[in-house]
Amino acid sequence: MRPATDPATSSVTSSPGAFGPPRPSRSAQAHLRGTPSPSRSDTAGAEPGRVGRARGDDPLLTVAEAGDYLGTGERFIRRLITQRRITYVKIGKFVRLQRSALDAFIEAGRVVTEEQPP
Numbered sequence: 001m002r003p004a005t006d007p008a009t010s011s012v013t014s015s016p017g018a019f020g021p022p023r024p025s026r027s028a029q030a031h032l033r034g035t036p037s038p039s040r041s042d043t044a045g046a047e048p049g050r051v052g053r054a055r056g057d058d059p060l061l062t063v064a065e066a067g068d069y070l071g072t073g074e075r076f077i078r079r080l081i082t083q084r085r086i087t088y089v090k091i092g093k094f095v096r097l098q099r100s101a102l103d104a105f106i107e108a109g110r111v112v113t114e115e116q117p118p
Helices: 026-033 063-070 074-082 099-108
Strands: 089-091 094-098
Touching: 063 074, 063 094, 063 099, 074 094, 094 099
Parallel strands: none
Antiparallel strands: 089 094
8 A cells, every 4th residue: 555645745746737838829939039920910811722822923723723723623633743744832731733834734735736728
């Protein structure tokens, strides 16, 4: 049998959290470093599903948006990416496609007809 211990005289101290003291938030950390933190007002007017802009007016599209743009499904777009037939951008774990890359893919597949003499 273990001897009874008095919590007031116990040598073990409890911490405020299970893993230690609470950390400051990211905005507080950025403030401490002197760098501005992104505010929610920066992304408040953004369209849903839109990550950002690549160069100028070349938006980055999700796989679903790229499928809609080409008039195909997501599976076809993912196959193009897997076969490296189209360029893409990785942002963390997310895959995005530039609209200009989709336009280049369309242009590369364009078949020009020859005019028949009358």
